[in-house]
Amino acid sequence: MENSETKTCCICGNEIKGYGYNPYPVKEDGQCCRRCNYEVVVPERYRRHLEYQKTKG
Numbered sequence: 001m002e003n004s005e006t007k008t009c010c011i012c013g014n015e016i017k018g019y020g021y022n023p024y025p026v027k028e029d030g031q032c033c034r035r036c037n038y039e040v041v042v043p044e045r046y047r048r049h050l051e052y053q054k055t056k057g
């Protein structure tokens with residue numbers, strides 16, 4: 001049996017349908033929805049990646 005427990009996105013607060021995404025580095029724990037993953041988490045990861053590249057250089 002599949003776990004039918006409802007998950008809530010820790011960024012927008014909406015119900016997560018299906019699989020939740022890792023919200024790091026925007027949030028340390030919890031899960032986020034697909035939309036927040038692509039609109040918030042991925043751009044933030046990319047931004048941090050660029051800053052890391054700058055400090056490294």
Ligand SMILES: [Zn+2]
Nearest residue numbers: 009012033036
């Ligand atoms: Zn969300």
